[in-house]
Amino acid sequence: MRLPSFHKLFLLIALLLSVPALALTPVAARHGMVVSSDPLATQAGVEILKAGGNAVDAAVAVGFALAVTYPFAGNIGGGGFMMVRMTGEQPAMIDYREEAPGHATRDMYLDKHGHVIPNASIVGALSVGVPGTVAGLATAEQKYGQLGLARVMEPAIRLATDGFPVSYSLSQSLKSHQALLSKFTGSRRIYLRNGDLYQPGEIFKQPDLSRTLKQIALHGPNAFYLGPVANYIVATMKEYNGIITAEDLARYRAIVRQPLVGHFRGYDILAPPPPSSGGVALIEMLNILDPLELGPPDSYESMHLIVEAMRRAYADRAAYMGDTDFVSVPVAGLTSVKYADELRKEILKSKPDAPVKAGNPAPFEGPNTTHFSVVDAQGNAVSNTYTLNNGYGSGVTVDAAGFLLNDEMDDFTSKPGTPNMFGLIQSEANAIGPHKRPLSSMTPVIVLQNNKVRLVLGSPGGGTIINTVLQVLLNVVVYHMDVLQAVIAPRFHDQWMPDQITYEKWGFSADTLDKLKKAGYKLNETDSLGECEAIEVDPATGWRFGAADPRGAGKAEGY
Ligand code: GLY
Numbered sequence: 047m048r049l050p051s052f053h054k055l056f057l058l059i060a061l062l063l064s065v066p067a068l069a070l071t072p073v074a075a076r077h078g079m080v081v082s083s084d085p086l087a088t089q090a091g092v093e094i095l096k097a098g099g100n101a102v103d104a105a106v107a108v109g110f111a112l113a114v115t116y117p118f119a120g121n122i123g124g125g126g127f128m129m130v131r132m133t134g135e136q137p138a139m140i141d142y143r144e145e146a147p148g149h150a151t152r153d154m155y156l157d158k159h160g161h162v163i164p165n166a167s168i169v170g171a172l173s174v175g176v177p178g179t180v181a182g183l184a185t186a187e188q189k190y191g192q193l194g195l196a197r198v199m200e201p202a203i204r205l206a207t208d209g210f211p212v213s214y215s216l217s218q219s220l221k222s223h224q225a226l227l228s229k230f231t232g233s234r235r236i237y238l239r240n241g242d243l244y245q246p247g248e249i250f251k252q253p254d255l256s257r258t259l260k261q262i263a264l265h266g267p268n269a270f271y272l273g274p275v276a277n278y279i280v281a282t283m284k285e286y287n288g289i290i291t292a293e294d295l296a297r298y299r300a301i302v303r304q305p306l307v308g309h310f311r312g313y314d315i316l317a318p319p320p321p322s323s324g325g326v327a328l329i330e331m332l333n334i335l336d337p338l339e340l341g342p343p344d345s346y347e348s349m350h351l352i353v354e355a356m357r358r359a360y361a362d363r364a365a366y367m368g369d370t371d372f373v374s375v376p377v378a379g380l381t382s383v384k385y386a387d388e389l390r391k392e393i394l395k396s397k398p399d400a401p402v403k404a405g406n407p408a409p410f411e412g413p414n415t416t417h418f419s420v421v422d423a424q425g426n427a428v429s430n431t432y433t434l435n436n437g438y439g440s441g442v443t444v445d446a447a448g449f450l451l452n453d454e455m456d457d458f459t460s461k462p463g464t465p466n467m468f469g470l471i472q473s474e475a476n477a478i479g480p481h482k483r484p485l486s487s488m489t490p491v492i493v494l495q496n497n498k499v500r501l502v503l504g505s506p507g508g509g510t511i512i513n514t515v516l517q518v519l520l521n522v523v524v525y526h527m528d529v530l531q532a533v534i535a536p537r538f539h540d541q542w543m544p545d546q547i548t549y550e551k552w553g554f555s556a557d558t559l560d561k562l563k564k565a566g567y568k569l570n571e572t573d574s575l576g577e578c579e580a581i582e583v584d585p586a587t588g589w590r591f592g593a594a595d596p597r598g599a600g601k602a603e604g605y
Pocket residue numbers: 414415433434435436454457485486487488508509
């Protein structure tokens with residue numbers, strides 16, 4: 047097993063000395079399992095499972111609880127994707143991605159010289175997309191849940207009303223985002239206590255958010271999109287020069303989409319379709335890698351082949367992808383085995399790190415986010431990734447309603463060829479248009495084996511998400527690591543442009559890095575990549591194994 051950093055190695059050794067095997071064993075449970083980035087949100091999900099809720103009930107409870115306890119990315123002012131697989135039913139993906147406001151225009155972030163205005167799509171009310179989370183979670187609950195919105199929102203309402211002890215990681219996170227949060231009255235008041243910063247152990251109560259959540263629990267999503275909360279959002283837009291209108295909010299709907307299905311070495315991969323780019327890119331990479339002998343996980347041979355697959359999938363992402371309700375994306379071509387065969391041939395005959403351009407798939411047919419995974423006693427599974435985009439989103443809080451708004455407009459192409467905040471270059475296909483949804487990298491995935499849930503996983507990390515999901519999946523399926531080993535193992539990332547391999551420091555041998563350098567790859571060291579929260583179901587016994595990524599402060603818990 048390889049570990050991500052020296053201090054974590056040190057910590058794990060210390061833990062091993064005091065509590066044998068604690069840190070290296072996934073959490074095991076017979077019936078249900080929840081893994082999220084925050085222990086209190088995980089507990090909310092387990093409470094709902096134990097109360098007779100199914101995986102969707104628990105997931106909706108976690109989604110609302112994270113909006114209270116993990117304001118860095120948990121939200122009701124953002125959006126995301128929920129992959130649902132109920133035993134015996136067709137899988138579905140609920141797309142609750144944010145939408146561009148009706149008055150949004152293609153060049154809204156360019157100055158009169160055609161240059162991108164720094165931060166305009168990242169900070170403040172103009173960067174906000176119409177939020178989708180409340181519609182998405184309510185749609186999931188209505189379509190699949192058993193307990194109803196009011197019951198599954200109870201834990202979140204309790205956490206907002208009574209408060210909860212601030213963790214070390216939350217206190218640090220708020221402190222390090224002071225510059226952003228102090229720009230806006232509501233954010234300064236709620237998250238920074240007007241400068242009297244929360245210390246670990248202090249109780250954080252959110253009465254305004256509690257009121258908002260109670261209205262949603264009582265009246266459903268209309269309370270958010272039509273009622274008093276909508277009025278507060280529009281007033282916040284007026285105060286900070288945003289453009290979301292009452293009509294934009296009233297017309298917002300979550301969309302139930304069919305997941306993409308890929309096949310890899312006997313497993314079926316349920317992956318998100320556009321407006322996520324994650325499913326297409328993941329399946330393209332898996333198709334390229336499927337017949338190849340990959341070699342040991344941290345070897346030059348395996349890294350070289352995986353990086354070449356990454357470079358090609360990300361080049362195609364940049365060239366072709368956008369919201370399929372507005373533009374044509376060659377999804378079938380990009381995910382076809384024939385196309386992968388061509389790309390693989392090219393990889394095997396090219397020099398490592400040879401320049402890569404987007405390929406020619408078959409013609410067109412018509413730092414931040416959070417992920418949680420749930421499996422229930424019946425084998426139903428939910429894989430959910432949602433986001434405010436940046437940590438704490440646009441920084442703007444709807445003051446009277448107590449929640450932060452996203453800056454998802456930055457995921458559109460502000461200007462073709464100019465990178466967004468994740469350094470991703472994108473095309474006309476992802477240009478801004480009224481009511482269009484910005485291209486995403488969020489990749490909530492469910493892996494099936496013999497038609498049963500085997501693995502549930504996803505991650506935050508902007509443009510790096512797809513590659514994190516790819517590597518954890520390969521670690522389980524190809525290298526037979528247990529789910530915690532698979533999540534802990536060091537990761538690398540190549541997104542075609544910038545054309546370099548970013549790798550977690552301390553994770554890879556000097557020998558492998560040296561071979562990559564000599565082969566011509568540019569290397570770039572980073573502290574960590576992603577935060578994968580995953581569940582594996584043992585096909586032989588049915589036991590559920592949960593792994594909260596030690597790169598974050600999350601928790602796996604089951605019963
Ligand atoms: N906001 C990051 C993503 O959706 O890819």
